[in-house]
Amino acid sequence: MQDLRDAVIATLLEAQQAGANLNVVVADSTSTSKIAPFEKAFPERVVNVGIAEQNMVGIAAGLALSGSTVFTANAAPFLLARSNEQVKNDVCYTDTNVKMLGLNAGFAYGPLGATHHCMNDIAIARTFGNLQVFAPADAAEARAVTRHAIAHRGPVYIRMDSDKVADLHGDDWRFTPGKPEVVQQGRDTVVFCLGTIVHEALAADLPNVTVVSLPSLWPLDVEAVRTLITAHSHVISMEEHVISGGLASIIGEILHQQRLGQRFTALGVPPYAFTHSSSRKALRRQFNIDAAGLRHTLEQAAQGVFA
């Protein structure tokens, strides 16, 4: 069990110790980002701009112009949404070498209420152009995505979770950007999962269901996704995110573009709905994006009822 943030920060620390030229910009989010080990080793490379996300992203773009590889780390609900135009113009459109970590996405801040729930970051991220988008589901994926982000010259967004989660991959696992990762092989039904929600799908304990983690949303190996879809009769997307613009849209677009006829169930927050203050557990239960919700969906499907 490991917190993805620890995995990311450890990877940044290793890279900097190995001679990378990294700067990390935070907006008061030093504890949220768990940056302490990096900051202890390289205090001058951590820039705290205070609670000012627009400025954080603009400064990150300027730091990148000065020649460094820049990571920003900020609570996800306030990152892409608050600094949307800076991300668009200063980072994506200008192609500056900025990587953005959206921390505690989804319902991580459950009891803090809807202002702190990040339900639309993937939907926003997908519309910029020139932005690679990742959502790691375990520490190994977080490390691999971070290493990729450092090596890739250009804008990257990484949706991050805050909980300690189990490892999905063995030591011999190798990350390929775009590749869907089958973490449980079944038949009939395939469940595509956004980020750490994959652990709910596995906890549903449905051995005949194929469970797929998609750490890389863009780039995405569409052909590999298509192959997974066509090997099953029922397709489910599962995400702690609104259905509009998120993983459901990604899978739905592939179904449409490839003229595939599989049954498709989208589990996530319905469009035009607000989430309210509850624990993450209760919110997942409310929107059927937990193990029980997935089991219920499968039971319904077995009776011919498709949501």
Add this chain to the structure above:
Amino acid sequence: MDVQAIKQTARQARRYVLQMNHRAGKGHTGADLSEIDILCTLYMAVMDRGQARPDQDRFILSKGHGAGGFYCSAAAMGLLDPEVLSQYMGDDTLLAGHPVHQKLPELVEINSGGLGHGLPIAVGLALGNKLAGRGHRRAFVLLGDGELAEGSNWEAAMSASKFQLDNLIAIVDRNRLQLAGKTESIMPLEPLADKWQAFGFEVLECDGHDPVAICEAVNAPSTGKPRVILANTEKGHGISFMANVPAWHHLVPNDEQLAQALAELED
């Protein structure tokens, strides 16, 4: 510094602006003419661009709608082929209505146009130069005064002061006009010098059309703080019937106006 050369170059840049906007039928003529003396002075007498990036002084055009003035100044200074000016705002053009780095990678540092972006970027650039041991390399940013209503500028101003960026020089093109009218009636900025001072800046004022005054303000000995220069300018400067007329923010001259304006720019 060759003051006469700067003035002649600026005059040529103004001719280009009028001809280019007239030909295109588009442009921010007033905003273009406002900034030209500042641009020509910076590039001809101030900035050291002798080394490759990132080891050089850098310029960020925050008022991206002043792209035309920037292109025409570059053409007048020999940094851009004047032939290219005929492409201004055309299809598949190098010269977009707001500057695009990918189109002119040597000239344009950042794709600007949305307002309130340039100062945070310049802060990051100046800070990055310091962190990389290149604190002598300066980040220059040209801000429109109207865009100072954007809060991101003041976020950036706070951070410039916190990081003690004495290698940051912000220049405000203080022409007192914006799209809808006078800055002081739309969203008052005064006392503007006091505001910058309160944010920890060293504030200098100058005539934004006088190369000597601009140069003196830029090169005044450092006090260890980030510097802002309130450059008093006229929108539409150099052309009698455009100067200080709000409508020329994005009007373009017709044939008759072009002839008259060019006549006013005769040596």
